[in-house]
Structures are given as structure tokens and as C-alpha cells.
Amino acid sequence: MYITEIDHMDLEQLALSGQCFRMRRLDAAAGGGNWWSVTFADHYVQILQEGKKFTFSCEKEEFDEVWYSYFDMDTDYGAIKNAADSGDAYLQAAIRCGGGVRILRQDLWEMIITFLISQNNNITRITASVDALCKKFGEKLTGAGSAADGYYGFPAPEAIAAEGLSGLAGLGLGYRDRYIARMAELCCKDSGERWLESLKNADYETAHAMLLEQMGIGNKVADCICLFGLHHIEAFPIDTHVKQIVKTYYPKGFPLERYRGYAGIVQQYLFFYKINGQKIEAENMR
């Protein structure tokens, strides 16, 4: 057990944010309260949130080694919110609604596969596919503080590549199956590990260009991988929702230059508000 206080963080908002697809609210009956499970790569933890107070099921060592970085504790979200244009009513409303969203420092390989799945898809189906992929190819793990029946790690490239394209049938991947099979093939060789490593060491522009060379990765998916898998927070993914936001609320274009260097965080506030704002504001009215 490790207890700590964290500002500008809300687990429910993160679970709804469309950047991580393996975060779940635990059954109220099992523990009661606002308990969540978080899984990434081969790590698993349960967290209770009570306002700014967070109780982690792991010990302090694991928090320091794994979760401190995962939840991006070194970025000053308060300063970023303060820098938002006070005359920008839409952005201010977005921050009021989803100010507990952060850019998680997730696993690069997991993000590549997850955002290949995300294209022309919706969050419910993405979650189902990622889940199915983990159950079919991931290693079943049990650890301190993990669920009684264990959990599945995110599958290694070798595990997915072993069965080839036919192994991906029945996971709801649709036409994206061949992109994933090819990416697994690329990443499981020694050369693939070197490719992932050089991707991690590259700057934003270089990483974006390297990603675009791969089948199934276009401009938007490359930006998502840069933002969520490489923590290049200057990346500003433009998807169908952001396009609609810009068209409706920023007819002269979004003022990217104002937020140069961290526009990706602003994008997350906008995106979150677009997909969850109405529902959350309706709940707050009651």
C-alpha cells in the first residue's frame, strides 16, 4: 500500500480519455469506493481515488519505479492550464470538465498496436479488440495486489507474429489485421528491437517520419503514437472529432502557435470534452 496526493488527476477521466484502453473500474461490491485497475505492458496495480488522495495497491518502490512515470508526475499540468487563453471559452470549458486528464507515459509497442486498431473505429470496439488481443496472446500474470484471477500482459511482438495473419481472426480487428500482423513481424526481429529503440531516441519530426513509412500508419495514427507512446507532447493529432471542433469553434483555425511545445495536452482537453462533455455536464446538473 502506498498513499500519495496528486493534483490535476482523475482516474475516471483518464479511463474515458481514449488514450488508454486497459483501465477499469473495479466492482463496487469487491472493494467499494472509487477503485480502478490499471494495466500497461506487464504491470498491474489497483488504485483508490478520493479527491486528491490516491491509494496504490503496490509498495512505494513500485510506485517510484513504474507509476510515478506512467502518470507523468514531472509535468506541471497546473501551469499548462493557467497558460490557456482566458478568452477561449471552449477550451476553458474543456479544462473545467476534463482537467484531470494527463498524457500517460505508456509503452511504445503497446501504443503502436493500439492506435493501429483505433483507425476508423470507436472507443468501445478498440477496447474490445485490445482486450481480446491480450487474452489470446498475452501472458497470464499474477502479482502482488493483482486481481484474484490474474491479469493479462500486453502480448510481445513474437507472440502475435507466431500465428501470423490467421491468428488475428475473430478479434474484431477488421481490415486492420494485416497492419498488425506486419508490425508484429517487423518488431520481433533483432532489427525490430533496434527500430523501436531508435524511435525512442528520435525527435518528434524524425519519429513521425519513421512511423509514416509503416503500412497502416498515416498522419493521425503517427501523431497518436508520438503523443502517447513517445510523450512528444508537441504532437497534435487531428481526428474526426478534433476536425469538427476546429470547424465549429475555431473557424479561422486552432491557435497552435500559442501552445507550441505542448499542444498535445491541449488537444487531449479538447478531445475529452468533445466525447464526454455533454454526459458529464448533464450529470453535474443533477
Place this chain on the structure above:
DNA sequence: TCACAGGCTTCTG
């Protein structure tokens, strides 16, 4: 950084 149409899986509203 040529623009644009059509196709691609599958599921929800």
C-alpha cells in the same frame, strides 16, 4: 505539399 474518390471491417444509434 497534387487532389480526390472509393474501398475497407464491424458495430451502434
Place this chain on the structure above:
DNA sequence: CAGAAGCCTGTG
């Protein structure tokens, strides 16, 4: 039927 955290290919 349209739309979903789009991309690829072919065409003019």
C-alpha cells in the same frame, strides 16, 4: 443509413 481517435490505392 451514417459514423467511428483513417489509411491505402488508383485515377486524372
